[in-house]
Amino acid sequence: MAKEFVKDITSMEEDFAQWYTDVVKKADLVDYSSVRGSMIIRPYGYALWENVRDALDKRIKETGHQNVYMPLFIPESLLQKEKDHIEGFAPEVAWVTHGGSEELTERLVVRPTSEVLFCEHYKNIIHSYRDLPKLYNQWANVVRWEKTTRPFLRTLEFLWQEGHTAHATDEDAHEETTRMLDVYAEICEKVLAIPVVKGQKTEKEKFAGAKFTYTIESLMHDGKALQTATSHHLGDGFAKSFGIQYTDKEGKLQYVHQTSWGFTTRVIGALIMVHGDNRGLVIPPKAAPTQVMIVPIAQHKEGVLDYAYGLKGELSKLARVDIDASDKKPGWKFNEYEMKGIPLRLEVGPKDIENKQVVLVRRDTAEKIVVATDQLHETIEQLLEDIQQNLYDKALQLREEKTKSVTNLESFKEKLEAEGGFIKSMWCGDQACEDRIKEETGATSRCIPFEQEELTTTCVCCDKGAKQMVYWAKAY
Amino acid sequence: MAKEFVKDITSMEEDFAQWYTDVVKKADLVDYSSVRGSMIIRPYGYALWENVRDALDKRIKETGHQNVYMPLFIPESLLQKEKDHIEGFAPEVAWVTHGGSEELTERLVVRPTSEVLFCEHYKNIIHSYRDLPKLYNQWANVVRWEKTTRPFLRTLEFLWQEGHTAHATDEDAHEETTRMLDVYAEICEKVLAIPVVKGQKTEKEKFAGAKFTYTIESLMHDGKALQTATSHHLGDGFAKSFGIQYTDKEGKLQYVHQTSWGFTTRVIGALIMVHGDNRGLVIPPKAAPTQVMIVPIAQHKEGVLDYAYGLKGELSKLARVDIDASDKKPGWKFNEYEMKGIPLRLEVGPKDIENKQVVLVRRDTAEKIVVATDQLHETIEQLLEDIQQNLYDKALQLREEKTKSVTNLESFKEKLEAEGGFIKSMWCGDQACEDRIKEETGATSRCIPFEQEELTTTCVCCDKGAKQMVYWAKAY
Known part of the structure; x- marks a missing residue:
């Protein structure tokens, strides 16, 4: 059965939530089942x-962890065991x-x-500082x-990795918490081309049982924030509840200091909402299952398919290349692979073969580039790099445009209502103000960024002295 | 806390089940938790x-499947839905x-x-023969x-892959069932060095809901069999229960024909029981996380550690190499890596460095080989291949020694009791005989092998004419 024409998706501007749902379905990312949620x-x-x-x-x-x-x-x-x-x-x-x-006892x-x-296991296998x-x-x-x-954004079941580490000292655990947040940020920025703000969660928003939680926060196209990954310093609270102790070099019993950190399928949701557009998904080359999709033109003509398959074999050495040689019309294919966000489309027909050239089309800019075949390798490599960088730059620019500093609750509300985004403001550190801001604006504290600025000296909400600058936003 | 001396494991001959439990624990493969089973x-x-x-x-x-x-x-x-x-x-x-x-409705x-x-999903996405x-x-x-x-052998939860395919015809599904059984056999024989018997399960032993089940069966060191993986032809039974239909080229509605096939963490249990010995685990090189373990000798002496690390860097180009430069005694390390079944140990000390040589020790044969450093690459590559082949050959030989043909129930019992193993016999195809054999001997039908022989013309159990030759065994 022919698929509906891909342009059938709701536009972002009309209804962002519906646009999202349309994209995940029409780009064939997910399907629903009778299992709720x-x-x-x-x-x-x-x-x-x-x-x-x-x-x-x-x-x-590479950072020394074992699965x-x-x-x-x-x-x-x-x-x-941990309250x-x-x-x-x-x-x-x-449950x-x-x-x-049988009913379980x-x-x-x-x-x-x-x-x-992990705590129960660590109690079993950790005895000495050597462990x-x-x-x-x-x-x-x-x-x-x-x-x-x-x-992707919120599902009953999701896939993730969860790191759980045990260290001799609080400092070691702190270092690990930072290290893994940096790894997450690197994956987001370098692979997914998603710029992130690194910071610490407030007491209210930290992980249940943690000493503190580090987070990376990203801004979606609709101006809402998404917590992309978190890294928790668990201190020795779990160790005390579970009795995880080791003998130090002096022969004294000590509690271990722990961390945990997680990265989930949710990030696919972020990728969709950071890069996608009204023609569908846009996938950064480094994350793309297919980086170059070859669409033969007039493929019934002699030699075209052979040539196209030859190109695929050749180009597969430098990129993830696929070909669609089905009997569907080129126009259908163009739409389909735009919907799927494939970074580069390569068109090749009889005239191109004659002229020793092909046509490349960028998904991110829709730019058409005619390339001589003897320049093809370098051009594709360069374009994939350019697309990766361009997606990151565009996302960063949008985030910067949508990040506003405010000094009082009135302008907080105004700016948030106008176009969403991150609101930066000073905060006294009091949960009462955090609660009031949420109640009055709908925004939650996203993080206390590591890169602090002193916007004013008083809290955006009360008259008390400010302790920190906070990023606030409506969030997924 | 120092680990108990590795030789502390029960010998196979004394108590095979205890030997198995000792090995999985002492080789650090698994640990228990408070989660039963x-x-x-x-x-x-x-x-x-x-x-x-x-x-x-x-x-x-490579065989065209998608995850x-x-x-x-x-x-x-x-x-x-499927009865x-x-x-x-x-x-x-x-449940x-x-x-x-809240209690669920x-x-x-x-x-x-x-x-x-998968059936529910297939009903959603399959419409035409093109799908x-x-x-x-x-x-x-x-x-x-x-x-x-x-x-590994039987746990409440286990890890696996499960393939689920839908085809236009019964023949296509049949081909797929065979193809994936062959892939499983290839992984077992080429990677895990475990010889397998390929065949079909009896009606009694087939998968619930299948038309028929193909299986690969292996023989463990104690003479018991283990079903290593299965591939099921599901026919169109599930398709009819779930209404999975497609329009064929003539425009007629047809039911799809399905398969499913699975390969689990159980295979680790097979690997342990096929290759292990009284010094612990023996892992075939192609499956081994570490293929070569470097143990520096007199590592406190100047230059030894540098040299050993140099070797590691050099050899990592051709194999998975690790080094133990901890302050534990070489003897402790020898035992530890024997217990872990690492295929090759490389010892290098001051004298070896002087003589431009190293010592290699094979895990499978305990053979010590002095190798000139300029021959090291070729020797290691060759030895890893030899060990892989030797483990397979030894396992195959054991299986052949422990496979006995019988023509009547008396010798069936005698031979099975004497040393376990596979019992080959003719069978009438009647489940009553299959049940009686199980009752009287404790053996179950493992498979009707693809490679048939005509041992006699009558069933091993009754007087009726024989239909097929069957492999029987006590099994895990």
Whole structure:
């Protein structure tokens, strides 16, 4: 059955949420099923996730971490060992109560995150300072019982990696927390071309059970923010609850200091909303499952298909190249691969072959470039680099345009209402002000950025002295 | 805390089950947790799984399949759509009954396998013959509520890939079933050095809902068999239950024909029990996370460590090489890496450096080889190949020694009791005989091998004419 014409998507300006839903469906990233709130990640979506995952897994291993696999289920009593942690997660977990036809004597939680499992394991395997640090990571599915869900952004089940480490000192754990935030930022900026703001979460917004949480925050095309990844310094709270101790060089018993950090399929949602446009998805070359799509023109004419397949073989040495030699019309193919956000389209027909040239079309700018075949390799390599950089630059420019400094609550509301975006302001550090800002503006604190500025000396909300500059925004 | 001396493992001959448990623990493959029946796959075990997974994933992609991801949960009503399937799986599934604090209106099953999810999706996306074949695969965790569990061999949760494909004709599906069994056999034989018998399961032993099941069966060191992977021809039964139809070239509605096939972490158990010995694990080079472990001798002496690290850098171009420069004694290290089954140990000390040589020790034969440094590359490459081949040859020889033909039930029992192994016999095809053989001997039918022989003309159990030769064995 022919697919609907790709231009059938709602425009961003008309209805951003509907545009998003249209794109994830029409670019074949996901499908729905009868499982409420869960998504089917289709081949194209999964290939995209595999690229991100592999790039991140490489960096995780390069920074000395090892992959492990922990159980899916957590006994209720184990989850309850860390008080703040269970309070944070209990309302949003799925409970297994029966195995086969028998009722369980103890209920099991489907993991929403695996801190407690790692803690139990660490208690088993950490004894001496020689056993530290322990730098573990796992790739897994987790479940959080969300009421309202949207593909990639908020789903009942999602895929992620969760790093869990144990260190001899608080400083070591702090360093690790920073290191992994930097790795996340690097993947976002270099692979996904998504600029991020690095900072610390407020007490209110930090991870349940953490000493503090670092975060990277990105701005979507509609002016809303998205928390792209987080890295938590867990301090020794979990270690004390679970009794994870080691003997130091002086023979004294010490508690370990821990971190955890996670990066999820949510980032695909960010990628869509940062780069996409009204013709569909736009994928940065480094993340793209297919970087160059060859569309033969007048492919029924002698020699065209052979030539096009020859190009594919040739170009596959330098890029991820695919060809669509189906009997669909070139115009259909153009729309399809624009919808799928493939960075470069290569058109080649009888005249091009005669003239020893091909036509390249950039997805990001729609620019058409006629290239002599003997210049093709260099041109493609250069264009892929240019597209990657251009997407990053455009996203950064948009973020900068949509980041406003304010000094009082009135202009806070005005600027936020006008075009969303990040609002920068000074804050006294008091949760009452944070709550009031949320109530009055709908914006939450996204982070206390590492790069601080002193905009004024008083809090944007009350008269008290300001402690820090904060990024606020309406957020996904 | 120092690890117990590695020789502390029970010998195979004394107690094979205890030997297995000792090896998985002492080689640091797994750890236990408070989650009944589940295992923690530790870094070394997971790296081994990653190697197997990556080799298989590559072959799955090369044979034209695409990876997707389906939900973890299956609504009860969806699982019930295929009658045989739900009957087969209902007694062994985990039930989610609550989300947060609310009781669900419909219970969810934690997937024991995902046929029904793929069927629902296929119904959505398959319309025309142009949409076929659909060749999907997923890497996932699944849960089966097992009463008695053992690491890798039978666990409440395990990791696997499950392929699910839809085809226009029964023949296409049949071809696919064979193709993927061949891929599994190739991974087992070429990567894991595990010889397999390919064949078809009897009606009694086939997958719940399948038309027929193909299997590869391997023989463990203790003479018990292990089903290493299976590939199912699902026929059009699921298609009819779920209404998965396509319009053929003549415009007529047809049901699709499906397959499914799976390969699990169980194979790690097979690897342990096929190659391991009383010094621990033995890993074939192609699957080994570390192929060569460098142990510096008298490493405190000037130049030794520099030289050893130099070798590591150099050799890393041709193999997966690691070095243990910790302050533990060489003897401790020798035992440790023997326990971990690392194919080659490379010892290098001051005298070796002076004599421009190193010492290589094979894990499989314990042979010590003094090699001139200018011959090192070729020697290591050759030895890794030799070890791979030797492990396969030894396993094949053992299997052949332990495969016995019988013509009556008396000698069936005698031979099985004497040393286990595969029993080959003729069978009438009647389930009554299959049941009786199981009852009287404890052996189950492993497969009707593709390579048939005519041992006699009558069934080993009854007087009726024989239809096929069957492999029987006590099995994991």
